[in-house]
Amino acid sequence: MTDRTPGAAPQSDTRMRLTVLGGYLGSGKTTWLRHQLHVGAFGRVHVVVNEAAETPVDDALLGRAEGITLLAGGCCCCVGRPALIAALRDLCDARSRLSAADDRLDRIVLETSGLADPGAIVAAIQTDPVLINHIVVDETVVTVDAIHALAQLAGEPLGRRQIEAADRLVLTKVDAVDPVTLDTLRATLKVLNPGAVVAASVRGEGLALPPLPPGTAPAPLPPVAEDARGPITPTRLHIDPGIDWSAFTLWLSALLYARGDDLVRVKGVVRTPAGRLLIQTVRRVVQSPEILPEVPPEQGDMREDDTIVFIGRGYRPEDLGRSLRHFTGRTS
Numbered sequence: 001m002t003d004r005t006p007g008a009a010p011q012s013d014t015r016m017r018l019t020v021l022g023g024y025l026g027s028g029k030t031t032w033l034r035h036q037l038h039v040g041a042f043g044r045v046h047v048v049v050n051e052a053a054e055t056p057v058d059d060a061l062l063g064r065a066e067g068i069t070l071l072a073g074g075c076c077c078c079v080g081r082p083a084l085i086a087a088l089r090d091l092c093d094a095r096s097r098l099s100a101a102d103d104r105l106d107r108i109v110l111e112t113s114g115l116a117d118p119g120a121i122v123a124a125i126q127t128d129p130v131l132i133n134h135i136v137v138d139e140t141v142v143t144v145d146a147i148h149a150l151a152q153l154a155g156e157p158l159g160r161r162q163i164e165a166a167d168r169l170v171l172t173k174v175d176a177v178d179p180v181t182l183d184t185l186r187a188t189l190k191v192l193n194p195g196a197v198v199a200a201s202v203r204g205e206g207l208a209l210p211p212l213p214p215g216t217a218p219a220p221l222p223p224v225a226e227d228a229r230g231p232i233t234p235t236r237l238h239i240d241p242g243i244d245w246s247a248f249t250l251w252l253s254a255l256l257y258a259r260g261d262d263l264v265r266v267k268g269v270v271r272t273p274a275g276r277l278l279i280q281t282v283r284r285v286v287q288s289p290e291i292l293p294e295v296p297p298e299q300g301d302m303r304e305d306d307t308i309v310f311i312g313r314g315y316r317p318e319d320l321g322r323s324l325r326h327f328t329g330r331t332s
């Protein structure tokens, strides 16, 4: 957990506030943040987005921030740490150069990758000799996917570490679970992190939670080995825009049916006859496809259309491409 509770830094402390937003792959970080930005919850904010894969899409989904910095292709709690520290130092430099306090950013929100340990990120920021003079990490918010969290907490050490690092736990997707599951999850979170504030949201919008029924039992939390099933890694597949979409849809459904426990997250933007389509799944749950706005060529950026990222474990990356080609009869 961060060493300060939200808003606890004194007014006289002019350092920039930083919110770390963590949570497991597909747990709803971007959706929650998008809503907070829409309602202006963070004031003048710069968003730093870190995605595990080299094909980012989250920055395209975030709207109203003063600016967005994208750190793609390396998790900020480990290999991407130097890039994060450099990006934060740059933002601090830029803020220091502004003389009028009114022009200055109020806050940075760092959306971590779903594979990051927010505690390690907070520690890295708080021990950096430059950043410590410019930034106060005043809250770690962690989104918790109400559909999948109990299964993740039973088997994923990372999922537990993310919960333990939070000052505020935001239960997402509470529209999609029954009340008993939700109560069990709340009781389990209390065991893992009794000090955290627990809130709920539906697509980013806050929802009041009733009191937890007394005596609600938490789910068992057996010890789990750190690398029991190997690391979770991203695999990128290029999708030919001329692909047979019926065959592709069938392939994806079959893949999720057979390997949905190993395939934690699928995400990407492909150009289809209907427009730029955002395709995403979380475990076996396929999300409604979303048409994204066209990006003018002059805004050419790091985003790559026609690439889908598969994040998971327990399969050989080359087998994914081979099976897609087999199904669709195309080389990609």
Ligand SMILES: Nc1nc2c(ncn2[C@@H]2O[C@H](COP(=O)(O)OP(=O)(O)OP(=O)(O)O)[C@@H](O)[C@H]2O)c(=O)[nH]1
Pocket: 023, 024, 025, 026, 027, 028, 029, 030, 031, 032, 058, 113, 114, 172, 173, 174, 175, 176, 201, 202, 203, 204, 265, 267, 280, 282, 287, 288
């Ligand atoms: N039903 C429902 N779906 C949600 C809710 N919040 C998010 N989702 C869906 O869950 C999927 C993942 O949401 P994201 O916000 O992209 O999750 P994320 O944590 O940013 O994902 P990564 O950055 O890939 O780890 C999307 O398809 C969302 O539409 C919610 O409250 N209810």
